[in-house]
Amino acid sequence: MPDKKRILVVEDEMIVAHSICAGLERMNYSAVGPAGNAADAIRIALEEQPDLILMDIHLGSQMDGIQAAKEILKKHIIPIVYVTAHSDPHTIDRAKTTGPYGYIHKPFSENEIRSAIEMSLYKHEKQIEINRSERLLSTTLKNIGDAVIATSRDLTITYANPVAKMLLGVESEVLPGQKLQDVMQLVSEKDARPIVWTGEELMDTADRWYLPAGCLLARINQEYIPVDGSLTAIVDDQGKTAGVVAVLRDMRRERKHARTTRIRKQFENVINEIRTRLIEDAPPDIRAVLGIMAESVQADKACLCIYPSKNGNSEGMEERFSWVCPAEGDTSSTKNSCSHLCGDWWKGLITGGEALLFANIDALPQEAAEQQELLKREGVGSVALFPFQSRETGYIGAVSIYWPETRDKFNELEVHSLSLMVELVSAYMVRARTEELLRSSEKRFRTLIQKSSDVITVIDRDGQFLYVAPSVKKTLGYAEEEMQEKSVFDFVHNEDMAELRKVFQKMLRHSEEEMILECRFRHKNGKYIHLESIGTNLTGEPSIAGVVINSRDISDRKRFQEELIRARDTAEAMSRVKTALLANMSHEMRTPLTGILGFANILESELSEGESRDMAARISASGLRLMETIESVLDLVKLEADKVRVQPERTNIIDEIKRNVNLHARPATHKDLGLEVKCRMAELYVDIDRQLFGRIMYNLLSNAIKYTDVGFVEVSVTTERDLLDEWVLVHVKDTGIGISTEFLPRVFDEFQQESSGYSRKYEGTGLGLTISRKLAKIIGGSISVQSKKGEGSTFSLRIPLKVSDGPKREQPEMKLHQPSVQQTGQTPRILVVEDDFDSSEVAKVYLGVLYDVVSVDSGEKALDEVKKSAFDLVLLDISLGPGMDGVKTLKTIRKNSAMESVPVIALTAHALRGDADYYLSEGFSAYMSKPYKKQELLTVVANYLSE
Numbered sequence: 026m027p028d029k030k031r032i033l034v035v036e037d038e039m040i041v042a043h044s045i046c047a048g049l050e051r052m053n054y055s056a057v058g059p060a061g062n063a064a065d066a067i068r069i070a071l072e073e074q075p076d077l078i079l080m081d082i083h084l085g086s087q088m089d090g091i092q093a094a095k096e097i098l099k100k101h102i103i104p105i106v107y108v109t110a111h112s113d114p115h116t117i118d119r120a121k122t123t124g125p126y127g128y129i130h131k132p133f134s135e136n137e138i139r140s141a142i143e144m145s146l147y148k149h150e151k152q153i154e155i156n157r158s159e160r161l162l163s164t165t166l167k168n169i170g171d172a173v174i175a176t177s178r179d180l181t182i183t184y185a186n187p188v189a190k191m192l193l194g195v196e197s198e199v200l201p202g203q204k205l206q207d208v209m210q211l212v213s214e215k216d217a218r219p220i221v222w223t224g225e226e227l228m229d230t231a232d233r234w235y236l237p238a239g240c241l242l243a244r245i246n247q248e249y250i251p252v253d254g255s256l257t258a259i260v261d262d263q264g265k266t267a268g269v270v271a272v273l274r275d276m277r278r279e280r281k282h283a284r285t286t287r288i289r290k291q292f293e294n295v296i297n298e299i300r301t302r303l304i305e306d307a308p309p310d311i312r313a314v315l316g317i318m319a320e321s322v323q324a325d326k327a328c329l330c331i332y333p334s335k336n337g338n339s340e341g342m343e344e345r346f347s348w349v350c351p352a353e354g355d356t357s358s359t360k361n362s363c364s365h366l367c368g369d370w371w372k373g374l375i376t377g378g379e380a381l382l383f384a385n386i387d388a389l390p391q392e393a394a395e396q397q398e399l400l401k402r403e404g405v406g407s408v409a410l411f412p413f414q415s416r417e418t419g420y421i422g423a424v425s426i427y428w429p430e431t432r433d434k435f436n437e438l439e440v441h442s443l444s445l446m447v448e449l450v451s452a453y454m455v456r457a458r459t460e461e462l463l464r465s466s467e468k469r470f471r472t473l474i475q476k477s478s479d480v481i482t483v484i485d486r487d488g489q490f491l492y493v494a495p496s497v498k499k500t501l502g503y504a505e506e507e508m509q510e511k512s513v514f515d516f517v518h519n520e521d522m523a524e525l526r527k528v529f530q531k532m533l534r535h536s537e538e539e540m541i542l543e544c545r546f547r548h549k550n551g552k553y554i555h556l557e558s559i560g561t562n563l564t565g566e567p568s569i570a571g572v573v574i575n576s577r578d579i580s581d582r583k584r585f586q587e588e589l590i591r592a593r594d595t596a597e598a599m600s601r602v603k604t605a606l607l608a609n610m611s612h613e614m615r616t617p618l619t620g621i622l623g624f625a626n627i628l629e630s631e632l633s634e635g636e637s638r639d640m641a642a643r644i645s646a647s648g649l650r651l652m653e654t655i656e657s658v659l660d661l662v663k664l665e666a667d668k669v670r671v672q673p674e675r676t677n678i679i680d681e682i683k684r685n686v687n688l689h690a691r692p693a694t695h696k697d698l699g700l701e702v703k704c705r706m707a708e709l710y711v712d713i714d715r716q717l718f719g720r721i722m723y724n725l726l727s728n729a730i731k732y733t734d735v736g737f738v739e740v741s742v743t744t745e746r747d748l749l750d751e752w753v754l755v756h757v758k759d760t761g762i763g764i765s766t767e768f769l770p771r772v773f774d775e776f777q778q779e780s781s782g783y784s785r786k787y788e789g790t791g792l793g794l795t796i797s798r799k800l801a802k803i804i805g806g807s808i809s810v811q812s813k814k815g816e817g818s819t820f821s822l823r824i825p826l827k828v829s830d831g832p833k834r835e836q837p838e839m840k841l842h843q844p845s846v847q848q849t850g851q852t853p854r855i856l857v858v859e860d861d862f863d864s865s866e867v868a869k870v871y872l873g874v875l876y877d878v879v880s881v882d883s884g885e886k887a888l889d890e891v892k893k894s895a896f897d898l899v900l901l902d903i904s905l906g907p908g909m910d911g912v913k914t915l916k917t918i919r920k921n922s923a924m925e926s927v928p929v930i931a932l933t934a935h936a937l938r939g940d941a942d943y944y945l946s947e948g949f950s951a952y953m954s955k956p957y958k959k960q961e962l963l964t965v966v967a968n969y970l971s972e
Contacts, residue, residue, distance in 0.1 A: 030146060033075040034059040035066040035093065036108070037085045045079060045108075048135050054142070063088035063096075070097045077126075077145055079138075082109040082116060091116075094123040104149040106141050108133070171254065172273040180205045180224045180269060192252075192275055194244040209271060214239035214251065222256065228266045233257040242273065251276035285438060292442035295321040299446055303453045311450070315348035315424075318446050322439050324426045325350035326405070330367040331422030331454050366403060367425060368396040371410055380440055381410040384432040406431040411444060413451035418462075420455050480556075483571040486533055486564060488512040491571050500578050502549030513574075518545035518553050529560075532572070538562045543579065555583045616934045619864045619956040626959055627870050670939065671803055673712045675828065679704060681715060682740055682755065685722040689738075692730050699737030700730075709742065711753060712827045717800045721808075722755070724793040725820050729759040736760025736817070744826060751826040758819040764812035772810060773798045797822075852877045853897040853970050858887040858914065859932070860906045864955065868900060868932070871959045872966065884909030888917055891924050898969055899924075903933040903944070912947050919948065928969040932957075 032054050036042035042059035049056040057075045060066040062084050070078060078097070082090040094105050106127035107120055120128065126145035129137060166173050172189035176182050185200040193200070193208055200208065211220040220240060227234055234256045241249040254273040258266045299317055302309045311329065319327040332343035345364040370393040371381055383389055384407050389397045400408065405427045412423040424447045480500050483492040489512055493505045501516075517525055521544035532538040540560040545553040558576040563569040621644065628644075679702075686702055693700040729738040739758045744751060764772055773794050794808075801808045806824035855872055857880040859865035865880045872878050879896070881887050884905050890896070899918065903911035911931065918924045928950040933940075936954035944952050951965055 029053060029055040030077065030142075031055045031057050031073065031075040032142065033057040033066070033070055033073065033078045035063075035078060035084070035090060036081045037061050037083070038081075045138070048138065052135070052139050052142075062086045063090070063093035066090075066093045067096050070103060071100055074101055075103065077142060077149075078103055078105045079108050079142075080105050082107055082111055082120070091119050091123060094125075098123060104145045106145050108138070170274070172271075172275070174200070174205065174209070174271040174273075175259070176205050176224075176268045176271075178228060178266060178268050182208070183268070188275075189273070192242070192244075192250075192273060194246055194248070205269065205271060208245075209273075210243040211236065211252075212241050212243060212249065213237075214241050214249075224256075224269060227256060227258050227269060230258070236273075251280055288438055289442075292321060292438070292445075296442065296445055296449065299449055303449060308457070309453070311346040311454075312348050314450060315346060316350075318424070318443065318450075319348060319350065319426055321446075322426060322428075322443060324428050326363045326366065326403075326427035327425065328364050328367050329422065329424045329450065329454070330364070330369075331420055331451075331458070333420055363403070363427070366396075366400060366405070366427065367423065368393065368399075370396050371412060371423060372421070380444060381412070382435050382440065383408050383410075384434055386431075400427070403427075404429050409435060409440065409443065411447040413447060413455075415451075415455045415459075418455055418459050420458060422451060422454065424450060480576040482508075482513075482574045482576070483569065484513055484574065485571050488514050488529070500576075501546065501554070507549075516547045518547070521545055529572075532560060532562050533564065536562060536565045546576075554578055555580045616861050616864060616955060619861070619867060619934070622956045627867070630959075671714045671717065673714050673804075675710055676713055676715045676718070677708050678711050678713065678718065678753065678755075679706060679709050679742065681719055682722060682742065685719055685726055686740060688723065689726045689730055693738065696730065696734065698730060698733055698735075699739075701737070702740045702742075704740075704742040706742065709744075709753065710828055711824065713824060714804055717804055718824070721797045721800050721822060722757075724797045725757040725822070728793055729757050729761065729818075729820075733759045733761030733817070753824050753826050755822040755824075756819055757822075758817065760817040763814045763816050763818055764810070765814045769810065769812065773808070854879065854895070855966070856881070856887060856890055856896040856899045857932075858882075858884065858899065858905065858911070859902045860904070861902070864902070868962070871962055875963070876966075882906075884911070884914035884917075887914055891918055891921055895923055896927060898966060899927060899929040900932045900966075901929055901949075903931060903935050912944070915948055930965060930969070 032049055034042050034045050034049070034056055036045060036059055039059070039061060042061070046056035046059060057073050058065075058069055060069050063086055066078075066080070066084075069075075078094070080090040080094055084090055084093070090107065090109070097103060098105075104126040105123060106129060107125050108129045108131065109116070110131040112130055117128070126148055127141040129141050166184075166186040169186065169188065172192040173184075173186045174182055174189050175184040182200050182203050182205055190196065190200060195208070206222075206224065211222070212218060213220055220237060222234060236252065236254050240252055242252040243249055252273050253276050254271065256269055256271045259268040259270055261267045295317060299314055302314055302317075315327040315329060319325065326347070326349050328345065328347035330343065330345045345367060347362045347364040347366075349363050370390075373392065386397055386400050386405055386408060389400075389408075407428045407430065409426045410423050411425075412421070414421045426443060479494075480497050481492075481494040482490055482497070484490055489510065490508050493503075493508045495505060497503055497505060497508060514522065514525070525542060525544055528540045528542050532540045539562075541558070542560070543555060543557050546556045548554050555578070556576045557579045558574050560572050560574045562572055564571060682704075683702055686700060690700060726738065726740070737760055739756075741756045741758070743754045743756075745754060746752070798808045801822060801824070804824060806822060809821050809823070810818060811821075812818035852875075854877045857865055857868045857872075857878060859868065859880065860882045862882075865882065869878050869880055879890060881890055882905070885908055887899070887901070891899075901911045901914060905911060905914070909917070911933065915929055918927075918929065929948075930951045930953060931944045931949040932953050932955070933944070934955040935944075941952040941954075950969060953962065953965060
């Protein structure tokens with residue numbers, strides 16, 4: 026059901042207003058309002074926008090109904106019907122100004138108001154349609170591509186759309202009022218005679234007159250343009266002619282399009298002719314093709330040059346072709362050439378293959394100055410150059426077209442067509458060159474295959490041989506035909522068959538997949554030889570359609586590899602023997618030194634001043650010297666055997682340096698030397714192997730004190746940065762004897778001392794600096810030296826400053842705890858398990874004064890002792906002779922519930938790098954290496970007994 030029409034009632038008499046509203050509802054309208062005054066009428070109308078307004082004129086306010094209607098119509102087009110008792114001429118004239126749709130006098134009947142409303146709504150709808158049609162017509166006439174001119178019956182122009190004004194070349198205000206025959210002057214394109222047309226005759230016949238073909242319109246500026254169109258009489262509703270409509274079309278674009286189409290067709294024919302020549306002629310005449318190109322654009326010369334790029338993979342020499350338009354009647358002009366006009370000035374101007382167009386050769390760039398003079402001498406006025414380049418082959422070249430006259434500009438269609446022609450020709454030239462090179466390359470490739478010592482074969486997806494190179498005879502003993510139509514699997518050793526099939530099937534699943542495989546292949550003599558094969562899956566390549574395999578005999582290499590493996594196994598076995606020898610040497614030397622140094626220390630501490638005490642001190646010093654010599658030799662052997670394992674940890678090297686300086690305080694004091702550390706930093710953490718760094722510092726400080734008799738030894742620490750890394754520099758400076766210039770190059774060599782032979786002043790093996798340099802290299806650093814004879818030396822250790830986020834490694838502070846009697850009043854009992862009698866006695870003497878010491882010489886006896894009585898601490902040797910070793914003894918002791926928490930200290934001559942970590946990981950509470958000092962042993966024991 027359609028929506029009810031909404032009608033606003035404006036009436037100052039409310040009884041009348043409600044009566045009208047009730048009547049509207051009965052007539053199936055929707056009443057809006059009512060409004061009793063002009064202000065309410067305007068407000069409601071603007072807000073509700075009703076379909077119609079019944080407006081009383083007299084509203085009893087300052088503004089009457091006519092004024093209210095004017096305000097409403099300023100914003101919205103709403104049909105208004107006046108309902109009023111006023112019918113005087115003045116009021117009616119005022120009402121007309123608002124364009125009312127009706128005027129009803131009071132009193133009125135319901136039928137009168139129904140008729141007025143229906144007619145007003147109908148009239149309004151039709152007016153809307155008319156307005157829409159007029160807007161559509163106006164828009165169409167303004168935007169139509171043709172010129173439209175309308176006239177009255179006397180041919181006076183009444184309307185002209187914008188296109189007409191542009192076509193005639195006049196302003197918009199000029200045309201209306203002028204006579205059509207004055208502005209539409211037509212002439213014949215053929216003979217320039219005026220074309221006469223009679224408007225009166227057209228009026229009389231009420232017919233249409235079409236402009237004849239070849240008609241030109243004279244514009245106001247005397248320019249003539251081609252037009253087409255017609256003149257048609259306007260007939261009114263009574264069938265009478267009321268004027269003329271002239272419709273004119275500007276034919277310039279159509280003619281240009283037709284001309285372009287014709288020229289394009291001509292160029293298409295030329296392009297097709299060139300394509301046909303290049304495809305069907307064998308070989309095509311490139312000179313003739315250039316002539317076709319030039320003649321298609323009325324040029325008199327053309328040339329082509331092509332040559333390999335220096336940066337490409339192309340080969341060969343430069344080639345040039347040219348064509349010159351023959352003179353009229355000249356039959357010998359085929360010998361003429363203009364190839365010398367090509368030049369190479371354009372090479373640096375190639376940008377994406379775009380054409381280089383010069384309508385006047387005076388516009389040529391500076392790079393072509395010489396070429397410009399040559400072109401002028403040859404009578405060239407303009408030139409178009411089309412460069413081309415093949416990125417795949419590396420060839421570059423250009424086609425040049427020459428005209429004798431200069432030009433205003435180049436035609437876009439002409440340039441485009443020439444570009445297509447050049448594309449065809451250049452593609453042929455590059456392809457022809459490439460095919461020639463491919464044939465040459467294929468010939469060289471076949472020669473290489475036939476001469477190659479490798480066996481090159483092609484097999485299909487089933488493993489059948491499709492091709493076998495002649496080299497198979499030399500490598501495998503077979504003739505080519507003996508392997509044809511056989512499978513590769515017929516020749517492979519059974520033990521290698523499964524792996525070959527697996528790899529072969531995997532390769533077939535992927536295009537261009539490669540495989541590398543070693544397998545045994547049966548020789549014609551029945552023996553198997555080792556082949557290394559590289560296969561490439563080219564089954565998808567139509568020209569090959571198989572797997573290309575390149576195989577070579579590696580039997581000699583296999584034998585050499587087996588020899589290397591045997592040599593490696595032998596070397597590893599020797600290395601294990603050497604490691605065991607090092608361990609045994611270390612153990613067997615440290616064990617007796619424990620007794621020598623221990624008893625010497627005991628004698629030195631117990632004897633009073635005199636010759637005997639001095640002898641004991643000399644025994645101790647000699648033992649220490651022997652110990653250092655042993656340590657140096659073992660270190661060197663380990664370095665040469667590459668047995669040193671780096672274990673970096675985050676360490677404060679300032680503390681580590683100070684610790685090593687403190688170790689040398691006594692010998693420095695003995696020689697009355699100054700010994701100090703100069704460093705502004707209290708902390709400097711570096712990821713470094715603390716033990717190896719300490720060994721280097723110990724050696725450098727020992728040398729500095731040894732070779733300095735007067736003055737001081739100073740250690741300084743700085744940092745520096747180079748382009749890549751940051752470094753720590755540790756300088757050990759002394760005021761000693763220095764090093765001569767001649768000896769400096771050999772100062773880090775093994776067993777080297779500047780004073781040598783029977784008369785040398787300083788003892789030592791000459792290994793300290795050698796070992797220090799090797800250790801520095803292992804931890805990523807280096808050692809250098811600056812020295813002058815008689816003035817001292819400075820050794821500089823340079824190590825990388827690398828810091829991780831790991832835990833800091835602090836140097837433990839050992840505090841000596843005085844032994845005390847336990848709460849029970851008993852003296853702590855210590856069990857010493859040691860198979861070497863002298864070492865056992867030394868330990869008993871060191872500890873016997875303070876503790877109750879029990880000693881046994883085997884692991885089995887140690888177990889018996891812990892069963893019989895309790896001990897507070899156990900000193901346990903590792904190598905205990907026949908029977909249980911120290912590790913097994915420890916594990917058995919721990920099974921005794923009374924001994925689970927008793928400290929067990931490994932006291933052993935096994936002192937190679939890594940031994941301490943191993944024994945601690947096995948469950949020992951602490952580790953001490955032989956030989957040891959009395960105070961060291963007492964400190965460790967006291968620390969564990971005090972816990």
